[in-house]
Amino acid sequence: MIQSVDRALRILTVLQGGHRLSLGEIAQRLDLPPSTVHGIVRTLLVHRMIVQEHDSGQYRLGPAVLTLGNVYLDTLELRSRVAPWAEDLARRTGFAVRTAVAMAEDVVVVHHEPRPDGSRQMPEVGIVIPAHASALGKAILAFDEEAAEGLLDGGILRSMTGETVTDARALGKQLDQVRLTGIAEEVEEAVLGECGLAAVLSDRLGGAVGAMGLVAPTSDWPVAAGVVASLRTAARSVSRELGATSWPPVGHAPRASEMGTRRRRPRPA
Amino acid sequence: MIQSVDRALRILTVLQGGHRLSLGEIAQRLDLPPSTVHGIVRTLLVHRMIVQEHDSGQYRLGPAVLTLGNVYLDTLELRSRVAPWAEDLARRTGFAVRTAVAMAEDVVVVHHEPRPDGSRQMPEVGIVIPAHASALGKAILAFDEEAAEGLLDGGILRSMTGETVTDARALGKQLDQVRLTGIAEEVEEAVLGECGLAAVLSDRLGGAVGAMGLVAPTSDWPVAAGVVASLRTAARSVSRELGATSWPPVGHAPRASEMGTRRRRPRPA
DNA sequence: GAATACCATTCGATAATGTCGAATGATGGT
DNA sequence: ACCATCATTCGACATTATCGAATGGTATTC
Structure with missing residues (x-):
């Protein structure tokens, strides 16, 4: 788990809860120094994942998250x-x-x-x-x-x-x-x-x-x-x-016999 | 600009274009070693920003981006x-x-x-x-x-x-x-x-x-x-x-006189 | 059916990178 | 006019991410 990326995503999560936060509030909720948060926030800002209100300086989620959500639905x-x-x-x-x-x-x-x-x-x-x-x-x-x-x-x-x-x-x-x-x-x-x-x-x-x-x-x-x-x-x-062969599906995925299950890729961790 | 955060967001962007990508494809499009991408991807995975298909191992955007988009609209x-x-x-x-x-x-x-x-x-x-x-x-x-x-x-x-x-x-x-x-x-x-x-x-x-x-x-x-x-x-x-005092608004923000404009916070970079 | 190619994943050494404290500048309130 | 608050900048340090190579497993090929 990469620390700074994790922190960036936690910032987005915090912004999801309290819709409008100042830098200090974000730092406080994540228990991090404001300068550390500032660096990450600046990066999120460039990618429009968040925006800064030009009058109060507070941060909100940005339009880029909306387009991501839209693409998610399409896929x-x-x-x-x-x-x-x-x-x-x-x-x-x-x-x-x-x-x-x-x-x-x-x-x-x-x-x-x-x-x-x-x-x-x-x-x-x-x-x-x-x-x-x-x-x-x-x-x-x-x-x-x-x-x-x-x-x-x-x-x-x-x-x-x-x-x-x-x-x-x-x-x-x-x-x-x-x-x-x-x-x-x-x-x-x-x-x-x-x-x-x-x-x-x-x-x-x-x-x-x-x-x-x-x-x-x-x-x-x-x-x-x-x-x-x-x-x-x-x-x-x-x-x-969607390709299901039976419905309702068999309860719980098989446990002991799981080894025999065909996977086309290595187990996703 | 924090490198790893920037890379994480670029991964999301790439995933936005090609809806379904393998780790190698992501790495290739970003011109990064696969192991580097893997670390970031793993972090995104934990936060459900992306999901990995259990059969092909490929990555897609995850449900967390949808909820972010929803909150953005609310704010x-x-x-x-x-x-x-x-x-x-x-x-x-x-x-x-x-x-x-x-x-x-x-x-x-x-x-x-x-x-x-x-x-x-x-x-x-x-x-x-x-x-x-x-x-x-x-x-x-x-x-x-x-x-x-x-x-x-x-x-x-x-x-x-x-x-x-x-x-x-x-x-x-x-x-x-x-x-x-x-x-x-x-x-x-x-x-x-x-x-x-x-x-x-x-x-x-x-x-x-x-x-x-x-x-x-x-x-x-x-x-x-x-x-x-x-x-x-x-x-x-x-x-x-929304509080506008005139419409249409004055064309382009003032240039030379901009210094005099009241801002309640320091200029947002 | 054996061998190859491919791929996600793990590991560890390296130094590049992010982190954090302190300083800055500007603002709004008292 | 002063003070408190806040976002932002800067630089030294060491934590941290990065990257190459190795692993284990799966599909594909002959």
Whole structure:
């Protein structure tokens, strides 16, 4: 891990939280001397990853991060494959449809099909949700051993609402259940008044590449059986397009037999 | 400029162009030894700025860049202020409305209000357009001396279509014209079949913080006088909300008298 | 099926590089 | 008019990144 690069990325992360910070504030939050931070900040400035407001001298994220995010979405095969199915699913069920991928202990929404009622809705692409507090996250965790480990072992499950599952053992049990059906649910665990129903998406490697799911107001919960079936069909279809041979995928990646797995490249560390 | 941070950002840029690269390819494009690149890449990997495909070993941009982009949009006051006006303008004119900010010699779209005809349209937030080939870019360049310098002096004006203005002198003349009205136009200079009309947006500092404009098919060009008036009204209103005292802003920031300008912080380098 | 070419990754010695404390200059507040 | 604050600059030091060579594994070729 290269120190200065790590520090640069931590600066971006800090800037992500506190949207507008002075050099001193950044230095303080990273526990570094201001002059050290200044050197890194100057470099980020040149690449437009951050900008400096000309009146206050404070720093904000810059336009370059936006174009990076845009390119990321373009490269995501998952996104282009899921789009038509999400549209169909939203029309069929009347709910908004989200698609997400795992990021550390959270999930990131990479596609958002608004509720088809014609109302104005915020685009939710790019938002981050704790994996353990969302149906999308549970669907992924159940089939991604690596991601689940961090949360189930030492991780602290932060409570979002009173309903959030904060006990690792309870979460583990839920994931066992998810493995059987490929479908996960969540009732007001992330935000009050909202429930989620999500299904894993897998590809030719059999892992969990992400999840798609719908967001329903608590007043519509539980959803009709047909809705669940539609979601399952959509997830299976997307997974098949991504090369998956079975759905839901086999629970957890093989452990002991992992040595026999074909990899076309050396193990990625 | 810190070397390793600069290299890390260049890696992201390279990954932005070639969407899927092996370590060797990255090293080659940056003219660096693979082991050097590997160290940086490993750090980017930890922060999820990039991900490594487990089958091919190749690298792609990661989900963290998406969340950064999302936060950038949230911090942009310009965006929230422009949104209602853009919606109104789109409905009033029937055209799609884009809002952009400057990034080096390009502009980046930070808001996109689709054509109000109900058709499915790609979200264009995050796309990058050469400043000299777009109405949005010209509107900004005319009032942003710093940005214009780079292009008018040594810069090469890359041709996008046969109509693109590639002569610096000709571009300069256009910008002089834009300064009089605050409005810039473009006819098939970026993509064939599309024309643009854009207006500067300024804030309390009097500079160009961005531009908003509409995209019209060539068949609808030139647009009605009422459309231009609506755009002007919208731009003036947004600028006023951002604290601008006059619109269009005074052409180019003052040169000789610049010393007298009040700045609340030391000059940002 | 054996051998080769390729590639990501690891390791360690070297010196180039980033780091940090102190100084600067300019600003806004008292 | 003074002081406190803040971004920025500078230079000496040693920590740190860099790079070449070696490793282990996979695809490809004959």
